[in-house]
Amino acid sequence: MGSVIELEGVSKSFGSLQALDDLSLQLDEGEALGVVGPNGAGKTTMLSLIAGSLHPDRGRILFCGRDVTRVSPHGHCRLGIARTFQIPRPFGGMTVFENVLVGASFGPAGSDGEAEEIAVGVLADVGLLRKANTLAGSLPLLERKRLELARALAARPRVLLLDEIAGGLTEPEVLELVATIRKVRAASVSLVWIEHIVHALLAVVDRLVALDFGRKIVEGDPQAVMASPEVRSVYLGAGA
Amino acid sequence: MSGELTVVRATTASRLGAVAGVAALTALATVPFWASAGDMRLLVEALTLLALAQMWNLLAGYAGLVSIGQQAFVGIGAYGLYYFGDKVGVHPFLAAGLAGLAAAALAIPTAGLAFRLRGGYFAIGTWVIAEVYHLLAVNTSYLGGGSGVTVGSAAALERGTREDGTYWLALAAGAGAVILVYAVLRSRLGLALTAIRDNEEAAESLGVDLVRAKLVVYVLAGLGCGLAGAVIYLNLLRIQPDAAFTVNWTAYMIFIVVIGGIGTIEGPIVGTAVFFVLRELLSGYGTWYLVALGGVAVVVMLAAPGGLWSLVQRRFDLRLFPVQRRLRLPPAPEREANP
Numbered sequence: 220m221g222s223v224i225e226l227e228g229v230s231k232s233f234g235s236l237q238a239l240d241d242l243s244l245q246l247d248e249g250e251a252l253g254v255v256g257p258n259g260a261g262k263t264t265m266l267s268l269i270a271g272s273l274h275p276d277r278g279r280i281l282f283c284g285r286d287v288t289r290v291s292p293h294g295h296c297r298l299g300i301a302r303t304f305q306i307p308r309p310f311g312g313m314t315v316f317e318n319v320l321v322g323a324s325f326g327p328a329g330s331d332g333e334a335e336e337i338a339v340g341v342l343a344d345v346g347l348l349r350k351a352n353t354l355a356g357s358l359p360l361l362e363r364k365r366l367e368l369a370r371a372l373a374a375r376p377r378v379l380l381l382d383e384i385a386g387g388l389t390e391p392e393v394l395e396l397v398a399t400i401r402k403v404r405a406a407s408v409s410l411v412w413i414e415h416i417v418h419a420l421l422a423v424v425d426r427l428v429a430l431d432f433g434r435k436i437v438e439g440d441p442q443a444v445m446a447s448p449e450v451r452s453v454y455l456g457a458g459a
Numbered sequence: 460m461s462g463e464l465t466v467v468r469a470t471t472a473s474r475l476g477a478v479a480g481v482a483a484l485t486a487l488a489t490v491p492f493w494a495s496a497g498d499m500r501l502l503v504e505a506l507t508l509l510a511l512a513q514m515w516n517l518l519a520g521y522a523g524l525v526s527i528g529q530q531a532f533v534g535i536g537a538y539g540l541y542y543f544g545d546k547v548g549v550h551p552f553l554a555a556g557l558a559g560l561a562a563a564a565l566a567i568p569t570a571g572l573a574f575r576l577r578g579g580y581f582a583i584g585t586w587v588i589a590e591v592y593h594l595l596a597v598n599t600s601y602l603g604g605g606s607g608v609t610v611g612s613a614a615a616l617e618r619g620t621r622e623d624g625t626y627w628l629a630l631a632a633g634a635g636a637v638i639l640v641y642a643v644l645r646s647r648l649g650l651a652l653t654a655i656r657d658n659e660e661a662a663e664s665l666g667v668d669l670v671r672a673k674l675v676v677y678v679l680a681g682l683g684c685g686l687a688g689a690v691i692y693l694n695l696l697r698i699q700p701d702a703a704f705t706v707n708w709t710a711y712m713i714f715i716v717v718i719g720g721i722g723t724i725e726g727p728i729v730g731t732a733v734f735f736v737l738r739e740l741l742s743g744y745g746t747w748y749l750v751a752l753g754g755v756a757v758v759v760m761l762a763a764p765g766g767l768w769s770l771v772q773r774r775f776d777l778r779l780f781p782v783q784r785r786l787r788l789p790p791a792p793e794r795e796a797n798p
């Protein structure tokens with residue numbers, strides 16, 4: 220199994236702020252990678268780089284061995300990389316069905332009928348079918364998060380990038396979401412999942428990476444990473 | 460589709476809207492047979508402004524292109540009419556159509572420049588480019604220079620023919636703009652544009668090619684504004700560069716779209732009606748008329764930020780133009796078993 224995503228020495232700064240500093244990382248075909256780290260560690264920045272919505276100052280990004288460092292966000296989507304946003308960005312004036320239809324229509328090409336079928340299928344998978352005709356702008360948080368997931372899935376990605384999709388949900392809601400994401404994994408989609416809710420993450424991912432100040436501090440087996448002195452010190456604020 | 464699930468577009472309101480639309484169009488088409496020349500001139504103005512407003516709505520309300528330089532295409536349409544009618548020598552009604560196409564063609568290099576700019580810079584940039592076109596017209600003696608030209612080919616037409624033809628062209632521009640925007644919004648491009656309207660970054664991340672969608676809209680808007688400009692000057696006959704390229708054209712478009720309701724097809728129609736009613740009521744008061752227009756715009760923006768149509772839409776969930784895609788769900792299983 221080759222790697223689907225490779226980051227090679229990627230750096231990104233915003234003005235004087237170094238959000239990512241010489242980060243290298245890889246994601247294998249079919250693998251689920253969890254990402255943890257304190258606020259401002261650079262997790263979302265990393266995701267945006269992989270999704271093509273930001274371009275790195277230095278370093279390269281490969282998708283299935285192909286250099287996609289400068290490819291546009293819509294180009295990334297068409298290649299098979301789809302993302303969700305940490306703060307949901309629904310198309311508020313469109314219905315839930317139309318939101319998902321956007322993902323199904325412009326990701327990989329297909330006829331309108333095909334796109335509609337995909338959209339309906341995805342809505343059923345994430346449990347939003349009954350809200351299909353609701354305006355997305357009027358959805359409560361849980362359903363906005365589900366919609367983020369549904370839209371990304373409708374683009375039929377090979378790599379799915381999730382940014383704190385469980386944040387702000389109640390415990391039962393988190394469990395429902397975990398179940399949905401497990402289903403996605405079963406369809407052999409590779410996954411990068413940023414999450415502060417550790418138990419949700421541990422229920423799904425194969426490998427964990429911890430970031431702090433734009434650098435990778437530990438990487439490896441999820442349990443081991445969470446137990447590592449580096450992560451404990453960051454999370455507990457105590458000296459390691 | 461998987462049997463029971465179907466996608467429906469029409470609503471009861473939209474079916475009524477279609478009937479009303481066809482009736483209105485039929486009535487409007489007969490205007491030359493019974494209305495006075497003065498009323499017809501007024502309608503030509505209203506219909507061309509409706510066309511302009513629909514174009515600006517497509518640009519700013521959907522594609523996120525807040526252009527304040529659409530007067531460039533009004534002016535190009537005006538001079539295109541003169542060029543094709545008087546210099547090339549085609550019939551002025553055909554010249555008006557060709558002028559629209561010329562404006563669309565010139566929209567492509569214009570976009571090449573303007574699309575390098577973002578946000579506020581794009582807005583100012585489009586204005587600057589329009590000024591460049593203005594100065595080109597002023598300095599080209601072939602096109603009459605600073606004092607402008609009379610569209611001789613149109614002035615030479617028999618008066619009744621010119622007035623009727625101009626009116627029907629204006630109707631074609633106004634109704635055509637509405638139908639064009641409607642057709643665009645129902646298409647795949649429309650799905651992309653509506654997504655762009657609501658959130659550009661999310662649309663892009665879902666595979667929407669922003670630049671391509673925006674370019675198509677910009678060229679269509681060039682076509683619409685160019686045709687409207689040509690028809691406006693078929694009506695006026697005398698082209699002066701300062702008037703043809705005045706930023707006031709775009710100011711009217713913005714006013715109409717903002718008070719009517721941006722990002723809807725109905726909004727610019729409502730806005731055009733309000734604009735003309737205000738203008739007719741207040742035309743005796745000189746500059747106070749402009750103050751009143753500004754006042755109305757401010758009040759509407761504060762009281763109904765989505766424009767007047769948003770008030771109607773929110774209250775009655777009324778959509779005269781069915782651009783939404785609704786999913787018709789199968790009945791719940793219990794009910795299916797026991798009908």
Ligand SMILES: Nc1ncnc2c1ncn2[C@@H]1O[C@H](COP(=O)(O)OP(=O)(O)OP(=O)(O)O)[C@@H](O)[C@H]1O
Nearest residue numbers: 233236238256257258259260261262263264265305
């Ligand atoms: N567009 C931007 N412009 C300027 N600074 C930015 C931008 N995006 C992120 N930053 C900064 O870069 C740093 C990393 O941000 P990032 O959003 O990647 O963090 P994060 O790990 O996702 O944090 P959180 O857990 O709070 O979501 C932060 O200090 C943030 O303020």
Ligand SMILES: [Mg+2]
Nearest residue numbers: 262263264305
């Ligand atoms: Mg983040």
